[in-house]
Every structure is written in C-alpha cells, then in structure tokens.
Amino acid sequence: MKLQTLQGLIHIEELGSIRAAAQQLHLSQPALTAAIQQLEEELRAPLLVRTKQGATLSEFGRAFMPRARLIVGEARRAREEIDQLRGRWQGNVRFATSPAVALSVLPMALQPFHARYPDVHVEFRDGLYPGVTPGLRDGTLDFALTPVARNEVEADLAADPLFVTEIVIACQRDHPLRHATRFAQLAECQWVFSSAPRGPGAMIQEAFATSGLPPPRRGLTCESFLALPGIVAHSEFMATIPRKVLELSAYRDQLHEVPIQDALPRPLVHVLRRHDLPLTPAAQYLIGWIRHHALQPAPKHQALA
Numbered sequence: 001m002k003l004q005t006l007q008g009l010i011h012i013e014e015l016g017s018i019r020a021a022a023q024q025l026h027l028s029q030p031a032l033t034a035a036i037q038q039l040e041e042e043l044r045a046p047l048l049v050r051t052k053q054g055a056t057l058s059e060f061g062r063a064f065m066p067r068a069r070l071i072v073g074e075a076r077r078a079r080e081e082i083d084q085l086r087g088r089w090q091g092n093v094r095f096a097t098s099p100a101v102a103l104s105v106l107p108m109a110l111q112p113f114h115a116r117y118p119d120v121h122v123e124f125r126d127g128l129y130p131g132v133t134p135g136l137r138d139g140t141l142d143f144a145l146t147p148v149a150r151n152e153v154e155a156d157l158a159a160d161p162l163f164v165t166e167i168v169i170a171c172q173r174d175h176p177l178r179h180a181t182r183f184a185q186l187a188e189c190q191w192v193f194s195s196a197p198r199g200p201g202a203m204i205q206e207a208f209a210t211s212g213l214p215p216p217r218r219g220l221t222c223e224s225f226l227a228l229p230g231i232v233a234h235s236e237f238m239a240t241i242p243r244k245v246l247e248l249s250a251y252r253d254q255l256h257e258v259p260i261q262d263a264l265p266r267p268l269v270h271v272l273r274r275h276d277l278p279l280t281p282a283a284q285y286l287i288g289w290i291r292h293h294a295l296q297p298a299p300k301h302q303a304l305a
Helices: 003-016 018-025 029-043 061-084 103-116 133-138 200-210 227-231 241-249 281-292
Strands: 049-052 056-057 090-099 121-126 142-146 157-164 167-172 190-193 217-221 238-242 256-258 268-274
Touching: 003 018, 003 029, 003 056, 003 061, 018 029, 029 103, 049 190, 056 061, 061 133, 090 281, 103 121, 103 281, 133 142, 133 268, 142 281, 157 281, 167 227, 167 241, 190 200, 227 238, 227 241, 227 256, 238 241, 268 281
Parallel strands: 090 121, 090 142, 190 217, 190 238
Antiparallel strands: 049 056, 142 268, 157 268, 167 238, 167 256
16 A cells, blocks of 8 residues: 555545546556556455546545545654654644634744744644544644634544633624623524534524523524624624634724623634644644744733724
C-alpha cells in the first residue's frame, strides 16, 4: 500500500478523473491505473466505478477513503515534524476556526508566526463543532478553534479551553423592540438562526427555555456569519451573534445591540484536536501565539447605537 497510490485515490475523489489525478501526481494515466488496480487487489475489493464521464468511488472506495486520508495525513505530519525538529520549518498547518476567533485573536497570532516561520503554509477555514470532527478524524485538519461544551466532546478528541465568547442580540437600528430588556418582550419576534447545533441560534433557544418561554420563532437559517449582519440590518429579524463579529461588520452603523438583562449563554472556545494524534511543532507554536493573545485583557467595548 503506497502513499502515492492513496494520494492518487484522494485526487480521483476530488477531481472525478483518473487522468486529472495522474497529472496532479506527475504520473501517466496507465501508471496510476495500474497502481489503483494493485491496491484493489490488496484490499480484495473494487474501489472505483469507471464511467464515460470519468471515475467515482465505489461503495468500498467510499468506506476506505477516511482511512486513506488519515494515512496520507499522518505521513505528512510525520515528515513535517521530523523536518521541524531538525530546524527546517516548512510544511503546513491546517485548521478550522469559529468567526469569533478569526476576527479577534487569530490575526494577532498569525503575524508573529509568519514572521518567524515564513515557509510554513497556514491554511484555515470556517468551522464549528461538530462540523469540524470529520476533518479532525481523517487528518485533513490539525486542530479546530471552536465553541464546545466539554461534556459534549467525544472520547477520541481532546479539548483545551481558550477564552469565553460574548454573545449579543442584534436587530436593525430602528426595530420597534430595540430597547427590550427581557426575553419575554422578544417572544413574538422572528429570528435568524445558525444551523450549527452549538451555534448562536441554539443558544437563544437554550436561553428562552431557561426563562420558561416557548421556543423562539425561526424566520431564517443562515450559516454565513459574513451575511448575517446584512440580513438583520435590512429586515425585522432578530439574531444572536458574537460581539466581535457585530463590531467588525460593515453594517455596524445600521445595527443595534438589544440591551437584554436576562443572561445569555457565554460559550467557551476550545482548541479541539485528535486525542491520539500529536501536533507538529509548527501547529503547537501557532496555538501558543493564539493562546497568548486569548489571555490578554479584552479592550473595553462601546455599545452599538
């Protein structure tokens, strides 16, 4: 079972073509085809379904793919760790991050990291728990920076606390209920929810339930924190949103922070990683800078108009 063949199988899944996958590996199409056939013989199962349009994974191929990604990812990390221990700081750090982290501590952590290790490629994407768990398990993500309750973390994952995220309720600046102080006053409002199980939408449901109120009325579901402020600014919807996302939004002047006195959940952001998978020195160094800035006193916020 060769790493190059496994990487070829991953490329076939991504590109839908043996020829395109072979080009990615600088191989001829017959050479990659022969390597895949040898792997199929080793596993005693067909991994691909070949059609006129290209190639797709068979049922066996789909079942095998998470392990293929894990093997390739572990091999990559092993090479990078040895190189970094030798003083050759190259390779990759791949992670997912919540919007609150991406807009607060992450920019401050990336600058000193890149200044010291300019040859290490950093790649990150948006992600919340539990949506990040497949990438952590198959090795395509080194870690994730996400709100999660410790009692919800599966046994194969480790969670190290970072900082508390402040959640606020936002509406358009002329909303008739913009001065509400209790959840009960917002019981008839329409809400924009995040679809993530532990996202802000779930938090307002939890807050309403704790206050003995019926579930809030779902008007829209929005998975984009980039789009959310604009939707709220141009509608009658209410939304819960990380304060940092709200303050840095281009729509800040069109939004109003509702001065709710009832308690809103304060999710704790963690560094989430595979319990049995050591981080590379580069990943550990970046997390060190993230943790450093997360522990700094937060600047005082001015309430939105």
